[in-house]
Every structure is written in structure tokens, then in C-alpha cells.
Amino acid sequence: MKKPITFLVVLTSIASIAGSKNSKPNILFAISDDQSFAHTGFAGCNFVKTPAFDRVAREGVYFSNCYAGSPGCAPSRSTIVTGRYHWQNEQSGQHASSWMKNHVPFVDLLEANGYATGRTGKGVAPFRYARTPMDSLWRATDAAGIEHSQIRYQKCSLNDERTAEGISDINYFENFKYFVEHVRGDKPFFFWYGAKEPHRDYERDSWKRNGKKLEDDELPGFFPDHEIVRGDLLDYAVEIEWFDLHLQRMLAYLEETGELENTIVIVTSDNGMPFPRAKANCYDYGVHVPFAIRFPKEFPGNRIVSDLLSFTDLAPTILELTRTSTKGMLPISGVSILNILKSKKEGTVNPSREYVFAGRERHSSSRYMNRGYPQRLIRSKDFLLIWNLKPDRWPAGAPQVIKSGTKNELVPMFGIDEQGKHHAEWAFTDIDASPSKSFIVENWQGAKFRYFFDLAVAKRPEYELFNVKEDPFCLDNLAGKPEYACVEQEMKITLLAELKKSADPRIVGPEKELFDSYIRYSPIREFPRP
Structure with missing residues (x-):
């Protein structure tokens, strides 16, 4: 009889340790890089398989109307960790600028409240963080936490299971496992899983050995139906599945170790797909992202919620969930959604959430003097209004750059050389280089494809209004129509009221061109004066 008693004591001790470790919920925050809302299995997409996301959405709460802070990574991620619109965050809200110390992320507050914090892969980036003590005003480390990305795949080795060239060599799952087992100690954890997928570059035609078929594609209405575009879309799907695979392993590991039920799992993406008229655009496929959250012990699951959700709402929600004070952060613009998460309702839970807001400034270096394409958007349940503050500028970037090594010699118009080949770095550089971009530009004169060229790169009116319920691809501009x-x-x-309330420099000044003045720490292209 003594052995069973001893065994019972051991089990009791283990349970006691687990209980002390789990007095606060863990948080696993998983964010892909460039994935539009439509591209998960749960959302009904047939050409991508996302069992991990689907499980979180099925067992948790799926938000069908989540809007990123911006259609570009750095400003959008800035919004996540500060709870503020990117236009409120000075340099710390602008692509490839510097992260200033005064913009304290919620991750720091969690750490001060007893959490072990860390990340793997892409954090709050691209920003320039402090390099030496001379950068005294800059934050020293990534705003998402200390990186744990040492465990990597070795090319051509037996353990290299990557499904395509271009996929990062970081073994996200193994780094997460290392953090849990060797870094967090007996503390609850906040871990940021920042995949670098499905950000470009992709291995062209990787879909062919990954069991995909061109006919399975579901093309958005702003894409021409051509096998080059279809194949590009399937290569994108391959990388989404890689992100999901590592999330699936993380969920399984937490389940095996008995920690899943005490872990809040949040899954989303930073902005839309890296294709023409999506990423770096305020249309729905640029800012509408997947979002699901699972925590069955607190949040009734198997629910689809249609309430509008903004990335500004994430920081206050996480702080409230962990009973962490906002002291030390700049004023937060978002509002916690904990009441929605704890509700048992589906559909519209909180009718007072009538609108969400987002916008963009600079993305890539794409115009004269490194100028951006400022946009602000407001989204209701049915309508999306975009304000293009500088409609005289090219929305996708200038159609010509100055030839490298010269003072004023221009490359050919639209970046198309004498052989009819498009060079992606020569024109419209706010659109990521891709087979889809090159196909659309190379065929711009053809009657069949000119429509898609104009959708992607042509100048736009100051205001655009879309009924996204009936027109999810944002093709029919209703602005100016009497009805x-x-x-x-x-x-x-x-x-306008929200922009004034949040002190957007574009609206309240005094320096309305402030965003174009911030130093950019990524390569700068030279463009002719407009």
C-alpha cells in the first residue's frame, strides 16, 4: 500500500507545482505575415488547409470582421502592441523608421506583472532599434520581446522539412518549445510566434509538389484569370500552410503538457496578401485579416462574432485579461473586447461597435523624396470609406525610377524593358515583386487585362466608398452617387471626428507632412520630381 500512497503524493506535488505556475493564463500570440481574411479553411477557402487556425476558430471565438491597424506590417504591428493608431505613434508607427522609448508596448507591462515574455521569428518590425548607447532615445530590443530563433533548419540536411524555397529557416515550434522548457521557469508566459510566411519571396511553382491544383483557386475579382496568377496564389497558400503547421505543433505540445486549457491562443495576421490591390492598400483584402481566439475555460466557444474588431483593441483586451495596469503606456485608443469574449452570443454582440478605423502612410520607398501615399479608412458593418489624402500621387508608387548609378536617367515607363519584360524594382514598388505583378504590368495594353492594371496602379479619386457586403473586392466606387x-x-x-480626437497630424497639424519627414532606415530609391 505504501507505493500507491507515495505515488499519490508525487502526483499531488506535481499538481501543486502546475497550479502555482498556472495562476495566471499563458498567452500564445500567433501572427502570420501578409494573409488576407478569406484565406483559411474556416473562412471557406478551398485551396489552403489551415487545421490549426480552424481548430482555434471552431473551439474558440472567430471574428469575421477584424481590421488590421494598417495594410503594411510595421505600422500594423505598432498598433497591436500600443493599442494606438499608427498615426499616433510618431516614428514608431511608420515603416522602417525608429522605435522610440516612450512608445511602451503592452509586452513590457506583462513582464513587469510576472510574465515570462519572448518571441520567435518576426516581431514588431521593420523598425530600427538602438544599436549602441548613443541611440539613447530608441528602444533597445524588439517591442514584441526577446527573440528565441536559434534553432534552425539546415539546408539539405535530413531534418529540413521545408516545403518550398523562400520559407524561413527558423524552426518556430522548436524555439517555442525551448522557451517554455528552458526560459519561462515557473512563470506564466506571453509568447509571440511571428512567422515570416506568407511574406514574399515564394518559390515559383512550389504548389506543384504540394498537392495543389490550379482549378482549386478562388480568384478575387481584382485578379485576371491566368495560370501565372493562379500559380502565384497557390504558392502563397503553401506558405500559409507552413505557418499553420508550426501553430498546430505548438497546440499539440501545450495539450500534451497539460497547459493548453490555461493558454489563451490568439491567431491573426498583420495585413493582407502581398499581391496587387491588396497589401499596401486600404481595400478589404489589404486590411481585413483572419482572427480567432481560444480560451474555453473563460470564453464560450464555437461562436462566430461579426462585431467590428480593430487592432487597437488587442492591447487593452490582453491587459484586462491578465489584470495588468496600463500605467507606463501612452493613452490607448482601443477598447477591450473582454465582454464580447465572455458572452455566449453570436453575430452582433455589442451593437455600439459601429465603426473601426485604420490607414497608411509610407510603405516601400516608392515616390519622389520618399513620400508616402496617405490614406485613412472607416469601416462599418456594410460600408468601407477610404480617404486618399494625396490623390495626385501614384497609389502603388511612381511608374519610373531613376536608373541606378545615374543622376537623372530614367528606366523605361512602367519598368518594362525593350524585350517587354517587367522589372519589379523599376516601377510601382509599393507592390511586392511577384509573377502576378509582372504579368499584370506586362499586359497593360491588352484589352483583356487593362482593367486589372488600372485597378492595381492607376491614380484614384480623393474618396472611395464600397458596399463590402455586396462588393467584397471593392470594385464599384459609390462615392458621389446620390443614392x-x-x-x-x-x-x-x-x-474626421475620430482623426481629430486621436490628434492625427495629417488633420490637426501643425506639421501635416510630418510622416514624410521621418528617416527611413531601409534602402531608398531615387525618383524623378513629379
């Missing part, structure tokens, strides 16, 4: 005048006017007034 939508009331909707347009109400959304303009509401957007």
Missing part, C-alpha cells in the same frame, strides 16, 4: 450621399456624409463626419 449613397447620406452614408458617405455620415462616414466622412465620423472619420
Whole structure:
């Protein structure tokens, strides 16, 4: 009888240790890089398989209307960790600029509240963090936490299971496992899993050996139906599945170790797909992202919620969940959604959440003097209004760069050389280089494809209004149409009021061109004066 008693004591001790470790919930925050809302199995996409995301959405709460802070990575990620619109975060909200110390991320507050924090892969980037003590105003480490990415795949080795060239060599799961077993100690953890997928570059035609078929593609209405575009979309799907595979392993590991039920799992993406008229655009496929959160012990699951969710709402929600004070952070613009998460309702849970807001400034170096394409957006349940503050500028970037090594010699118009080949770095550089981009530009004169070229790169009116419920691809601009005048006017007034309330420099000044003045720490292209 003594052995069973001893065994019972051991089990009791283990349970006691687990209980002390789990007095606060863990948080696993998983974020892909460039994935639009439509591209998960749970959302009904047939050409991508996402069992891990689907499980979180099925067992948790799926938000069908989540909007990123921006259609570009750095400003959007800035919004996540500060709970503030990117236009409130000075340099710390702008692509490839510097992260200033005063913009304290919620991750720091969690650490001060007893959490072990860390990350693997891409954090809050691209930003320039402090290099030496001379950078005294800059934050020293990534705003998502200390990186744990040492465990990597070795090319051509037996353990290299990567499904395509271009996929990062970081073994995300093994780094997460190392953090849990060797870094977090007896503390609850916040871990940021920042995949570098499905950000470009892709291995062209990797879909062919990954069991995909061109006919399975579901093309957005702003893409031409051609095998080059279809194949590009399937290569994108291969990389989404890689992100999901490592998330699946993390979930299985937490389940095996008995920690899954005490872990809040949040899965999303930073902005939309890296294709023309998506990423770096405020249309739905640029800012509408997947979002699901699972924590069955607190949040009734198997629910689809249609309430509008902004990335500004994530920081206050996480702080409230962990009973962490906001002291030390700059004023937060978002509002916690904990009441929605704890509700048992589906559909519209909180009718007062009528609008969300987002926008963009600079993305790539794509215009004269490194100027951006400022946009602000307001989204209701049914409508999306975009304010293009500089409609005289090219939305996808200038159509010509100055030839490298010269003072004023221009490359050919639209970046198309004498052989008819498009060079992606020569024109429209706010669109990531891709087979889809090159195909659309190379065929711009053809009657069949000119429509898609104009959708991607042509100059746009100051205001664009779309009924996204009926027009999810944002193709029919309703701005200026008498039958939508009331909707347009109400959304303009509401957007302007929010921009004033949040002290957007573009609106309240005194330096309305402030964003174009921030130093960019990524390569700069030279463009002719417009």
C-alpha cells in the first residue's frame, strides 16, 4: 500500500507545482505575415488547409470582421502592441523608421506583472532599434520581446522539412518549445510566434509538389484569370500552410503538457496578401485579416462574432485579461473586447461597435523624396470609406525610377524593358515583386487585362466608398452617387471626428507632412520630381 500512497503524493506535488505556475493564463500570440481574411479553411477557402487556425476558430471565438491597424506590417504591428493608431505613434508607427522609448508596448507591462515574455521569428518590425548607447532615445530590443530563433533548419540536411524555397529557416515550434522548457521557469508566459510566411519571396511553382491544383483557386475579382496568377496564389497558400503547421505543433505540445486549457491562443495576421490591390492598400483584402481566439475555460466557444474588431483593441483586451495596469503606456485608443469574449452570443454582440478605423502612410520607398501615399479608412458593418489624402500621387508608387548609378536617367515607363519584360524594382514598388505583378504590368495594353492594371496602379479619386457586403473586392466606387450621399456624409463626419480626437497630424497639424519627414532606415530609391 505504501507505493500507491507515495505515488499519490508525487502526483499531488506535481499538481501543486502546475497550479502555482498556472495562476495566471499563458498567452500564445500567433501572427502570420501578409494573409488576407478569406484565406483559411474556416473562412471557406478551398485551396489552403489551415487545421490549426480552424481548430482555434471552431473551439474558440472567430471574428469575421477584424481590421488590421494598417495594410503594411510595421505600422500594423505598432498598433497591436500600443493599442494606438499608427498615426499616433510618431516614428514608431511608420515603416522602417525608429522605435522610440516612450512608445511602451503592452509586452513590457506583462513582464513587469510576472510574465515570462519572448518571441520567435518576426516581431514588431521593420523598425530600427538602438544599436549602441548613443541611440539613447530608441528602444533597445524588439517591442514584441526577446527573440528565441536559434534553432534552425539546415539546408539539405535530413531534418529540413521545408516545403518550398523562400520559407524561413527558423524552426518556430522548436524555439517555442525551448522557451517554455528552458526560459519561462515557473512563470506564466506571453509568447509571440511571428512567422515570416506568407511574406514574399515564394518559390515559383512550389504548389506543384504540394498537392495543389490550379482549378482549386478562388480568384478575387481584382485578379485576371491566368495560370501565372493562379500559380502565384497557390504558392502563397503553401506558405500559409507552413505557418499553420508550426501553430498546430505548438497546440499539440501545450495539450500534451497539460497547459493548453490555461493558454489563451490568439491567431491573426498583420495585413493582407502581398499581391496587387491588396497589401499596401486600404481595400478589404489589404486590411481585413483572419482572427480567432481560444480560451474555453473563460470564453464560450464555437461562436462566430461579426462585431467590428480593430487592432487597437488587442492591447487593452490582453491587459484586462491578465489584470495588468496600463500605467507606463501612452493613452490607448482601443477598447477591450473582454465582454464580447465572455458572452455566449453570436453575430452582433455589442451593437455600439459601429465603426473601426485604420490607414497608411509610407510603405516601400516608392515616390519622389520618399513620400508616402496617405490614406485613412472607416469601416462599418456594410460600408468601407477610404480617404486618399494625396490623390495626385501614384497609389502603388511612381511608374519610373531613376536608373541606378545615374543622376537623372530614367528606366523605361512602367519598368518594362525593350524585350517587354517587367522589372519589379523599376516601377510601382509599393507592390511586392511577384509573377502576378509582372504579368499584370506586362499586359497593360491588352484589352483583356487593362482593367486589372488600372485597378492595381492607376491614380484614384480623393474618396472611395464600397458596399463590402455586396462588393467584397471593392470594385464599384459609390462615392458621389446620390443614392449613397447620406452614408458617405455620415462616414466622412465620423472619420474626421475620430482623426481629430486621436490628434492625427495629417488633420490637426501643425506639421501635416510630418510622416514624410521621418528617416527611413531601409534602402531608398531615387525618383524623378513629379
